[in-house]
Amino acid sequence: MRQPTVVFDFDGTIALGHGPVLAYARHVAALAGDPGLMEAARVALDRVDAGDAVYRDSYDAVRQVALEREIPESVLGPAYLASRHELGSRTAPVEAPVGLGEFLAGLAPSARLVLATNAPEIRVDHVLELLGAADHLVERHFSIGKPAGLVAIVADHLAEGPVLAVGDIWAYDLAPAAELGADTALVGVTARGDDPRPTMSGTTLADLYGAITNWAATAVPEPTAPDGAGHPQGKA
Numbered sequence: 400m401r402q403p404t405v406v407f408d409f410d411g412t413i414a415l416g417h418g419p420v421l422a423y424a425r426h427v428a429a430l431a432g433d434p435g436l437m438e439a440a441r442v443a444l445d446r447v448d449a450g451d452a453v454y455r456d457s458y459d460a461v462r463q464v465a466l467e468r469e470i471p472e473s474v475l476g477p478a479y480l481a482s483r484h485e486l487g488s489r490t491a492p493v494e495a496p497v498g499l500g501e502f503l504a505g506l507a508p509s510a511r512l513v514l515a516t517n518a519p520e521i522r523v524d525h526v527l528e529l530l531g532a533a534d535h536l537v538e539r540h541f542s543i544g545k546p547a548g549l550v551a552i553v554a555d556h557l558a559e560g561p562v563l564a565v566g567d568i569w570a571y572d573l574a575p576a577a578e579l580g581a582d583t584a585l586v587g588v589t590a591r592g593d594d595p596r597p598t599m600s601g602t603t604l605a606d607l608y609g610a611i612t613n614w615a616a617t618a619v620p621e622p623t624a625p626d627g628a629g630h631p632q633g634k635a
Contacts, residue, residue, distance in 0.1 A: 401560035402511055403618040405611065406553060406576070407536070408566030409516035411456060411587055412604055414493040414526055417444055419482060420457040422491035426478035427461065431470040439464045450588040456568055483519055487526040496605040500531025502612075509615040510563075513538040515552050517545050517571070545571040553579050561618040563611065565604065573597060582618075584611060 407413055424440035427433075443460035446453065454460040462475060485491035496502075503512060512535050516523070520541040527533040540552055549564070553576045556562045562579075566572020567587035573596075577583050582598040584607055590600035599614075601607040 401619050403509065403561045403563070403615050404511040404513055404556040404559070405506065405615065406513045406515050406549075406556070406562060406564045406581075408568075408572045409514060409518055409523065410458075411567035412565060412572070413495065413499065413514075413530060413532055415496060415603070416492060416494050417457060418490075418492035419486055420444065420461055422482035422485050423458065423479055424461045424464075426481040427465050427470060427474060430474045430478050431465070431468075433468060433470060436465060436468060436470070439468065448588060452589075455570075480519070480521070483521040486522040487529055493526055493530070495530035495532070496603045498605060498608065500535075502605075502608045503532055503535035506612055506615055507535045509612070510618075511538070511556070511559075512536050513540070513552070513556070515540045515543055515545075515549060517543060517548075546575045549575045550579065553581050557581060563598070563614055563618070565607075565611070569596065582614065 410419070421440070424437055428436040440461050443454065443464045444457055447457050447460050454463060465475060466472070482491060487493055506512065514536045518541060523541065524533065527536065543549060543552065549572070553562050553564060557579060562576060562581035563584060564573050564576035564581050565584040565586065567585070567589070569585055569589065573583040573585060577596065583596070585597035585600040586602070586604050586607065588602070590597070590602060599607055599610045
């Protein structure tokens, strides 16, 4: 039986807030011996929140600030991994879109719910529990290497029915799915613009609960009875 699938991104889509990114910046600053990086990172994050397209997302903002301050790339990977070990703690807090658990619980009977993220698995399951999402995501894919790594996941599910990809970065979370014929939902500050490419868009995932629920309910058409079906003698 054909079934729709909704593929969710994690950071910036299900898990909100700058807590994990500030933890990343803090570890970069500590490893590089550059305490001034924190203030520069906060300024860059303000630009992200304002929709400044110079940064791909908040992690990219910290990365670019670090490189501008001549902090070597070799520092960034270890700093990122160190910050992920704090994910969801008081030093790297996250929050869910309002009503996330209830939304996913209502959506799950109509669609297969999948997580696909570039983030490593570190503490993500813990955070999904905190956010009320863990019981509803039937597949979880980590460190997939978007954008290219999203292609196989979406293609596999398109073979079984319609797919809606949901994320906050068009080029990474949505464009590969759109190229395969999937629908797309763009969330976050970049959704404030007039870009017509996504199927739907909203400032946060919560803005799209109704639209996604309706998509799942109507994505697979009801089977049409052949002519004459339902009449004991066929067509009159």
